[in-house]
Amino acid sequence: xxxxxxxxxxxxxxxxxxxxxxxxxxxxxxxxxxxxxxxxxxxxxxxxxxxxxxxxxxxxxxxxxxxxxxxxxxxxxxxxxxxxxxxxxxxxxxxxxxxxxxxxxxxxxxx
Amino acid sequence: xxxxxxxxxxxxxxxxxxxxxxxxxxxxxxxxxxxxxxxxxxxxxxxxxxxxxxxxxxxxxxxxxxxxxxxxxxxxxxxxxxxxxxxxxxxxxxxxxxxxxxxxxxxxxxxxxxxx
Numbered sequence: 001x002x003x004x005x006x007x008x009x010x011x012x013x014x015x016x017x018x019x020x021x022x023x024x025x026x027x028x029x030x031x032x033x034x035x036x037x038x039x040x041x042x043x044x045x046x047x048x049x050x051x052x053x054x055x056x057x058x059x060x061x062x063x064x065x066x067x068x069x070x071x072x073x074x075x076x077x078x079x080x081x082x083x084x085x086x087x088x089x090x091x092x093x094x095x096x097x098x099x100x101x102x103x104x105x106x107x108x109x110x111x
Numbered sequence: 112x113x114x115x116x117x118x119x120x121x122x123x124x125x126x127x128x129x130x131x132x133x134x135x136x137x138x139x140x141x142x143x144x145x146x147x148x149x150x151x152x153x154x155x156x157x158x159x160x161x162x163x164x165x166x167x168x169x170x171x172x173x174x175x176x177x178x179x180x181x182x183x184x185x186x187x188x189x190x191x192x193x194x195x196x197x198x199x200x201x202x203x204x205x206x207x208x209x210x211x212x213x214x215x216x217x218x219x220x221x222x223x224x225x226x227x
Contacts, residue, residue, distance in 0.1 A: 043221040044204070046218075062216075097208055098160070099145075103154045
């Protein structure tokens with residue numbers, strides 16, 4: 001069955017430190033891949049997406065993600081986090097009109 | 112571009128009443144819209160897929176008579192929660208697919224429903 005896995009429910013990093021949020025997918029063929037961020041009580045904001053081509057994708061707010069076919073992964077990274085990055089992050093994938101979300105990773109930032 | 116709006120952003124209703132939530136694609140035509148429900152600290156759960164001019168397709172376990180979906184135009188889909196109960200209180204999010212062919216979904220800001 002198709003699935004998206006975010007193995008970390010919570011991640012805590014210090015402000016200014018680097019960040020990596022993990023995402024693995026299970027699909028018959030390589031899906032389109034997305035990372036969204038959700039602040040409390042808000043909708044989803046698209047950070048970046050991968051459809052094809054360059055496997056390192058640049059997004060908004062200084063985020064990037066790398067698609068690794070061999071590992072079925074699409075990990076999100078940021079070299080230096082800011083306190084405003086504290087939020088819920090969702091990895092998602094689709095190949096047709098239905099999008100499948102991971103369960104999310106809540107990012108906490110230490111001052 | 113590709114903006115999706117929802118109205119209202121917050122609504123409080125009494126148990127037993129019905130409430131309608133609107134989802135609009137503001138600058139593009141959306142042949143397909145989706146309705147999600149999100150419980151606190153959880154991921155989004157797909158409720159139904161709404162195609163313009165046809166009946167919605169509901170996910171398993173979602174009561175179609177309770178959650179009425181209408182997709183009357185290419186820019187508007189509505190979700191009506193009928194005979195609402197406190198357990199229907201949740202965050203409802205809609206999304207719409209554009210015409211890029213990549214099935215990228217654009218999400219609305221969500222509607223917080225509280226049933227008292």
